[in-house]
Amino acid sequence: MDATISPKVQETSGITPLGVAAPPRAGGIRISPINKRRWQNFKANRRGYWSLWLFAAMFLLSLFAEFIANDKPFLVKYAGQYYFPALFTYTETAFGGEFETAADYRDPYVQKLISDSAGYMVWPPIRYSYDTHNLDLPTPAPSKPTWLLTEKECQPVVERKGLRGCADLEWNWLGTDDQGRDVLARLIYGFRISVLFGLVLTVISSIVGVAAGAVQGYFGGWTDLLFQRFIEIWTSIPSLYLLLIISSVLVPGFFVLLGILLLFSWVSLVGLVRAEFLRGRNFEYVQAARALGVSNAKIMFRHLLPNAMVATMTFLPFILSSSVMTLTALDFLGFGLPPGSPSLGELLSQGKANVQAPWLGLTGFFAVAIMLSLLIFIGEAVRDAFDPRKAFA
Amino acid sequence: MTAMTGSAEKLIEVRDLSVAFRQGERELLAADRVSFDIKPGETVALVGESGSGKSVTALSILKLLPGSARHPSGSIRFKGRELMKLSEREIRHVRGNDITIVFQEPMTSLNPLHTVERQIAEVLELHAGVSGGAARARVVELLAQVGIPDPQSRLASYPHQLSGGQRQRVMIALALANEPDLLIADEPTTALDVTVQAQIIKLIKDLQARLGMAVLFITHDLGIVRKTAERVCVMRQGRIVEQGAVADVFADPQHPYTRELIAAEPKPDPAPLQPGAPAVIRADDLKVWFPVRRGFLRRTVGHIKAVDGVSIEVRKGETLGVVGESGSGKTTLGLAILRLISSQGPIVFMGKPLQGLKFKGMLRFRRDMQIVFQDPYGSLSPRMSLSDVIEEGLWVHHPGMPKAEREERVIRALVEVGLDPETRFRYPHEFSGGQRQRIAVARTLVLEPTFIVLDEPTSALDMLIQAQIVDLLRALQKRRELTYLFISHDLRVVAALASRVVVMRHGKVVEEGPAAELFARPKTDYTRALFAAAFNLETAAEGVVAQ
Numbered sequence: 001m002d003a004t005i006s007p008k009v010q011e012t013s014g015i016t017p018l019g020v021a022a023p024p025r026a027g028g029i030r031i032s033p034i035n036k037r038r039w040q041n042f043k044a045n046r047r048g049y050w051s052l053w054l055f056a057a058m059f060l061l062s063l064f065a066e067f068i069a070n071d072k073p074f075l076v077k078y079a080g081q082y083y084f085p086a087l088f089t090y091t092e093t094a095f096g097g098e099f100e101t102a103a104d105y106r107d108p109y110v111q112k113l114i115s116d117s118a119g120y121m122v123w124p125p126i127r128y129s130y131d132t133h134n135l136d137l138p139t140p141a142p143s144k145p146t147w148l149l150t151e152k153e154c155q156p157v158v159e160r161k162g163l164r165g166c167a168d169l170e171w172n173w174l175g176t177d178d179q180g181r182d183v184l185a186r187l188i189y190g191f192r193i194s195v196l197f198g199l200v201l202t203v204i205s206s207i208v209g210v211a212a213g214a215v216q217g218y219f220g221g222w223t224d225l226l227f228q229r230f231i232e233i234w235t236s237i238p239s240l241y242l243l244l245i246i247s248s249v250l251v252p253g254f255f256v257l258l259g260i261l262l263l264f265s266w267v268s269l270v271g272l273v274r275a276e277f278l279r280g281r282n283f284e285y286v287q288a289a290r291a292l293g294v295s296n297a298k299i300m301f302r303h304l305l306p307n308a309m310v311a312t313m314t315f316l317p318f319i320l321s322s323s324v325m326t327l328t329a330l331d332f333l334g335f336g337l338p339p340g341s342p343s344l345g346e347l348l349s350q351g352k353a354n355v356q357a358p359w360l361g362l363t364g365f366f367a368v369a370i371m372l373s374l375l376i377f378i379g380e381a382v383r384d385a386f387d388p389r390k391a392f393a
Numbered sequence: 394m395t396a397m398t399g400s401a402e403k404l405i406e407v408r409d410l411s412v413a414f415r416q417g418e419r420e421l422l423a424a425d426r427v428s429f430d431i432k433p434g435e436t437v438a439l440v441g442e443s444g445s446g447k448s449v450t451a452l453s454i455l456k457l458l459p460g461s462a463r464h465p466s467g468s469i470r471f472k473g474r475e476l477m478k479l480s481e482r483e484i485r486h487v488r489g490n491d492i493t494i495v496f497q498e499p500m501t502s503l504n505p506l507h508t509v510e511r512q513i514a515e516v517l518e519l520h521a522g523v524s525g526g527a528a529r530a531r532v533v534e535l536l537a538q539v540g541i542p543d544p545q546s547r548l549a550s551y552p553h554q555l556s557g558g559q560r561q562r563v564m565i566a567l568a569l570a571n572e573p574d575l576l577i578a579d580e581p582t583t584a585l586d587v588t589v590q591a592q593i594i595k596l597i598k599d600l601q602a603r604l605g606m607a608v609l610f611i612t613h614d615l616g617i618v619r620k621t622a623e624r625v626c627v628m629r630q631g632r633i634v635e636q637g638a639v640a641d642v643f644a645d646p647q648h649p650y651t652r653e654l655i656a657a658e659p660k661p662d663p664a665p666l667q668p669g670a671p672a673v674i675r676a677d678d679l680k681v682w683f684p685v686r687r688g689f690l691r692r693t694v695g696h697i698k699a700v701d702g703v704s705i706e707v708r709k710g711e712t713l714g715v716v717g718e719s720g721s722g723k724t725t726l727g728l729a730i731l732r733l734i735s736s737q738g739p740i741v742f743m744g745k746p747l748q749g750l751k752f753k754g755m756l757r758f759r760r761d762m763q764i765v766f767q768d769p770y771g772s773l774s775p776r777m778s779l780s781d782v783i784e785e786g787l788w789v790h791h792p793g794m795p796k797a798e799r800e801e802r803v804i805r806a807l808v809e810v811g812l813d814p815e816t817r818f819r820y821p822h823e824f825s826g827g828q829r830q831r832i833a834v835a836r837t838l839v840l841e842p843t844f845i846v847l848d849e850p851t852s853a854l855d856m857l858i859q860a861q862i863v864d865l866l867r868a869l870q871k872r873r874e875l876t877y878l879f880i881s882h883d884l885r886v887v888a889a890l891a892s893r894v895v896v897m898r899h900g901k902v903v904e905e906g907p908a909a910e911l912f913a914r915p916k917t918d919y920t921r922a923l924f925a926a927a928f929n930l931e932t933a934a935e936g937v938v939a940q
Contacts, residue, residue, distance in 0.1 A: 034776070034820070284772035288836070290733055292786040293759030295752070302785075306776040 038385040048381020051374040062192035069126035069185035072105050078119040086124075106132070127170060128182035130189040130342035134172065136161065141180040142350070142357040146171040175359040177350050183363055189342035191367060197258065198323040202316060205262055205323075209269030210312060214300050216270070217277025224274070231267055239264040247335045257336060261326055268319060269312060276308040310386045317379030321372050328368060344368055404574055404607050405454070405492075406430040410467030412449045412458065412631075423449045425631040426466065431575065436601065436608040438618040438639070440654075441628035442855040443826070447611050450628070451577050454609075455492055456484050472574070490520040493568035497580040499560035503552040509536070509563055510548040516570045535566040540596055557719075558589035562596065569600060576601075577609045582617070586718040587882060591926035594621055613855050615654060619643060620930045627651045657856045659863040659889035663712060663908055664870055664877075666892050670709040672741075673844050673876040674730060674762070678702045679738040681722070681729050681900075699725040700736065701900035705878075707844070707893075712870065712877040714891025714908065716884060716923070722900040723880045727846045730878065731762055742844070760790045763837035767849035769829035773821040779832055780817040783807070786840045806839040810865060827858035831865065838869070846878045851886050863889050884927035888912055896920050 043049050066086050067074055074086035078095050085105060092103045095113045103110050105121065114121060128134065137143045138157045146169055151158075154166040163169065174183040216224045243260055250256050280286060281304065289299050330336035331345020344367055351361025412424040424446040431437045439447040452458050454469055454476065469476040471491065476484065488494075496502040503512060513535060514528040523531060529548070536544030539562040552560055561581060568576055578597060582590035598621060601608055610621055618625050619639060626636040627648065635648040646652045680703075682696035700722045707713045715723045729736035732747055732755060740747045742758055750758075766772040773782055783803045787794055804814040810831040821829055830850055837845055847866065851859040863886055869875060881887050887894060888908065895905040896919070904911065904920050915921045925931040 284766040284768055285774040287728075287733060288764065288766060288772050288833070289774075289785065291731055291759065291762075291764045292836075292840070293756045293789045294785060295789075298789075302777075303774050306774075 041387070042381050042385035045381035045384045048377045048379075048384070051377035052381070055371075055374045055378060058191070059195050062188055062195070065188045065192050066129075067124050069128055069130070069182070069188050070124045071127060071129040071132040073121035073123045075122040076105070076114060076119065077121075078114050079117045080119075126173075126182065126185055126188075128172075128185040130186045131181065131340055132185070133180045134170070134176055134182060135180070136170065137176065137180050138166075138169070141176055142178045142354050142360060143172065143176045143180065144357075145173060145175040145359055147173075148175075174363050175357065177347070177360060178354055178357075183347070183359065186342040186347060187344075187363060187367055190344045190347060191371065193254075193337070193342060194324050194327060194344055194371070197254065197327050198320045201258055201261055201265060201323040201327075202320045204258075205265040206269055206312060206316065206319065208262070208266040210273050210305070210308060212266065213270040213273025214277050214305065214308065217274040217279075218281050218296065218300050218304065220278065220281070224278075231270060235264070235267050237264075243330065244335055251338065252336065253338060257327070257330070261323070265319070265323065265326075268322075269315060272311045272315065273308045276311055277304050280304045280307050314379075314383050314386050317375050317382055321375040321379070324371065324375070402432060403430045404433045404435075404472065406468075406470040407450070407454070408468045408470075410450060410453060410469060411465045412446070412453055412462055413465050415461045415463075422465075423462075423631055424453070427628075427631075427633055429626050429633060429636060431607045431609060433574065433607055434601070434605045435624065436610055436622045438610045438612060438622035438625045439628060440612055440615065440618050440625055442613060442857060444630075445628040446631040447628045448579055451494070451579055451609060451611050454577065455488050455494060456481075457488075457494075486520075489516055489573075490571045491573055492575045492577065493571070493573040494577040494579060495561070495564050495568050495581045497583050499557060499564050499584065500552065502564055503560060505552050507551075508548065509550050509552075509555075512563070513567055513570055516567055520571045531570070532566075535570055536563070538569065538600065539563070539566045540592075541566075556589075557585050558592060561585060561589075561593055565593075565596065565600070569604070572604060573606055575607045575609065577611070579611045580613070583612075583614075587884065588718060588922060588926040588932075590617075591930045591932045594930055595932050597621070615643075615658075615856065616930060627654065654857060657860040659860045659886055661889045662867060663888075663890055663892045664710060664867075666907055667708045667710045670711070671744075672706045673709050673743060674878070675706045675739075675741045676730055677704045677739050679704070679726070679729060679736055679740065681725050681734060681736045698900045700729060702738075703895075703897070703900070703902055705730075705895060705902075705905075707876055707878055709843075709876055710870075710874050711892045712879050712890050714887040714894040715878065715880045715897060716882060716887050716894060717897035717903075718882060718923075720899075721897040723882075723897055724848055725900075726897070727764065727848050727878060727880050731764055731846055733764075756789075760786075760840045761842050762844045762846070763840065763842040764846040764848060765830070765833050765837060765850045768853050769826050769833060770853070772833050773829055775821055778818050778820055779807070782821070782832060783817070783836050783839050786836065790840060802839050803835075806835040809838055809869065810835045825858075826854050827861060830854060830858075830862055834862075834865065834869070838873075841873075842875070844876045844878070846880070848880045849882070852881065852883060859883075859886065866890065884924060896923065 061068065070086055072085040074084060076083040076085055076095075083090055083094070085103070089102050091097075092099045092101060092110060095103055095110060096117070097103065097110060097113055105111065106127065111121070134143070136157050138149055138154045144153075146166065149166045149169075151166055154169060157163075157169065158165060172182050172184070174187065176182055177186065212227065216227045246260050247257075252260075277300070283303075286299055286303050289303055294302075327336060328343070328345040328348070331343040332349045333345075334349065336345055337343050344364055347360060348364035348368070351357070351364050354360055407430065408428050410424060410427045411422065414421045414423055427446070427450050429437065439450065441447045449458065449462075453464065454471075456476070456479075464477065467477065471487070476487065479487070507515075510529065510532050513532045514524070517523045517528045517531055532548065533544045536547060541547055541559060541562055547555075552563070555563065564581075576597075581597070582593050585593060594617060597608065600606075608621075610617070612618060622639050624637065625639050625642050626633045627642070627650065628634070629650050635642060635646065635651045642651060643655060646655055679700055680698070681700040682698050684693040685695045685697060686692065687694045703722075703726055705713060705726075715726060717723050725734065728734045730740055732740065732750070736748075738748070742762060745758075747755070747758060777785075780800075780803055783806055784799055787799050787802065791799075803817060807814040807817060812828065812831050812835065821832065824832065833850075850866070851862050854862060866877070867890065870877060877890070879887060879890050891908045893906065894908045894911045896903045896911075896917075898919055904915065904917050911920070912924070915924055
């Protein structure tokens with residue numbers, strides 16, 4: 001065959017292997033030319049590239065949610081001393097109060113104690129945490145976003161607190177939910193927990209799935225046969241019902257949910273990795289490694305896993321988005337995270353229950369839609385990046 | 394002679410044809426101002442190494458190149474008609490009708506889901522408008538013409554039910570269906586066994602004589618050129634460096650590259666027989682039987698006897714050549730001896746029995762017995778740098794070796810196989826096939842083995858490179874007193890290297906003996922047929938070899 005017909009051969013013929021001896025390095029890590037090429041392909045997909053940055057920025061911001069939306073100031077100066085309530089818990093007595101309980105910095109009494117000592121408080125931009133109830137609601141909860149309130153609606157609160165108008169109220173940018181909690185604060189925390197949950201679930205189920213697929217594909221034969229049948233039976237269990245049963249027995253916390261979802265989500269990668277290993281185990285370089293006496297575990301790890309990683313990496317963003325989706329769905333049904341936790345699914349179910357308060361449903365909808373769209377866009381770009389036709393072209 | 398009459402007697406005229414491929418931002422020139430012409434009924438060979446642009450040139454004639462290709466210059470006149478200017482619709486009429494093509498790989502060129510009849514009838518219906526009973530009769534006629542026995546019964550066969558040679562015959566029948574004026578044969582025999590290759594070449598020659606068509610024969614094998622073509626164009630790096638009558642070019646090559654190519658046949662200089670030397674490896678009555686299981690309970694109903702009672706012995710410093718057609722069990726034998734697949738029958742390495750040893754027990758022998766595979770593209774992990782590839786064995790067998798020493802041994806191995814050690818951080822895809830095969834050899838050498846199985850190490854390489862690898866293997870054998878088991882279907886290479894030869898067929902040894910004696914006086918018909926096909930491209934009497 002002539003070189004120019006097959007792209008695989010094409011690359012080798014034109015390049016003389018003489019020249020620079022040092023491997024390409026970037027930041028002390030060796031980056032293989034293939035990976036460099038992939039990164040360029042990824043960047044070439046502008047939508048995916050920008051989605052990655054946007055998503056990363058949002059996720060990074062949400063990691064610092066305590067400094068963005070919190071009912072505790074992050075710095076208090078009281079009697080010449082500095083306190084960091086966002087990080088540590090102080091009792092009210094620390095600020096000269098009466099109770100041994102944790103200080104409530106939103107309480108006008110505590111605020112007065114601090115300002116009387118010539119101290120001050122530095123607040124995050126949003127003075128609510130996800131579980132803070134706004135006690136000064138102008139309308140019954142769920143309450144509108146502050147910028148939608150009329151002066152008439154504000155009047156009772158404005159008069160009671162001696163303010164001038166609606167604009168002087170503590171703002172709920174996206175309104176409150178049916179318990180008077182700030183929706184924006186809950187959104188930020190909810191986004192964080194969704195993504196974290198999704199990431200952890202994705203990573204663990206990928207590890208389990210890749211390991212299972214690798215063993216099946218590499219050893220084949222009976223191992224493969226029995227494992228495959230097991231997976232077939234396992235996946236035919238209706239997972240949602242099982243989840244409902246388990247969550248009625250166990251209290252569904254973050255890790256319990258993670259464990260339960262993991263029981264079923266690890267299967268998604270098995271078929272893919274198994275196929276890669278089945279294909280790869282007869283490659284000549286794997287045979288060559290066997291002839292060298294390299295152990296099975298090493299062959300799987302060094303020679304075959306990199307092949308399977310391409311498929312795995314391509315799938316990761318999609319698995320991540322489906323993990324997020326699953327958690328949201330469970331929360332929506334009320335079988336997810338414990339009551340009171342900030343969650344997008346709970347926000348959506350509140351929106352469903354309170355159709356008269358569209359800010360709940362709309363916020364939930366846009367949050368989920370934007371998050372999943374970004375993940376899908378990233379996923380598409382990753383797929384482009386790992387596309388062998390593009391990586392070698 | 395005027396220009397008018399000159400072009401009239403030429404079937405096809407290619408002038409200044411260039412082909413460029415877009416690759417990222419760069420453009421690669423695959424063919425550079427190629428000019429040649431073919432007269433009706435003539436056979437012209439395009440010869441050159443892979444990457445020289447010969448296939449690209451041929452594919453341009455039918456506009457079969459992918460979208461990333463374009464033609465910066467050139468004209469192709471076929472019977473006075475400019476092909477370059479034809480629309481997709483018009484060129485489709487030329488394809489399969491006036492000019493047809495036979496590709497290298499018969500398995501992938503035929504649609505696996507269509508029967509033989511349907512594939513050929515499709516072409517007939519498309520171009521000649523023949524269908525139904527008339528088409529069937531023509532298909533039978535064509536199949537008979539290309540020498541398929543009992544064509545009537547073959548009509549309903551699918552490609553996988555045919556042998557490689559038969560598939561290539563069907564491909565040729567397809568190409569002949571509409572009696573083309575020009576047949577382009579793009580390495581039609583490269584994927585076939587020597588014996589089948591000889592048959593296919595004979596078939597093309599016969600058909601050409603009978604139908605009076607011209608043939609453009611693309612090959613890298615000079616033996617085929619000499620046998621088939623009247624004129625030859627030697628291509629290198631996209632250019633035709635020399636063209637002329639075959640007899641003239643072979644007798645008096647003008648261009649240095651042509652001279653090099655003609656001289657590239659591996660010189661026979663095998664390692665001498667070592668009658669007194671100890672046996673490095675011995676196998677007695679070795680069997681590799683793959684069970685055939687049928688039915689619901691997967692009962693074993695029979696066995697495929699890949700290797701069926703083979704006894705061999707290789708003495709220190711000797712090279713044992715194992716030859717045979719594909720499917721004769723040569724490679725299986727090599728793998729079984731290294732205990733890479735399970736087998737029955739004793740295998741003794743340096744006086745120690747290997748059968749029954751577990752992974753751990755085998756480990757200490759692995760260092761001394763190594764293997765080099767056929768496909769240099771498949772045998773190196775694309776994700777490991779050269780240094781990682783070569784080092785791997787050291788990690789296994791000398792886990793405690795300090796980094797500096799490891800590196801030094803890698804460098805030494807690279808130097809030994811003639812590669813620049815400075816390139817050791819590069820990745821395999823940056824190297825050519827010959828260089829990759831050198832890397833594969835370096836990987837085995839770094840462990841300082843005594844015995845190496847060479848499983849068709851030259852089959853995937855160009856002629857010139859083949860000769861270089863053969864030289865390298867020979868030099869290494871002399872320097873290190875290596876013992877080789879050389880598996881190949883290419884008898885010229887075996888003749889160049891082997892001190893003793895074993896001829897295998899259907900898993901059994903047909904004939905064995907010292908190489909010189911065996912090549913001079915083959916005893917069995919099968920061996921004689923094999924030699925005739927390999928050295929003279931001659932076909933054997935029916936029944937001796939597979940079709």
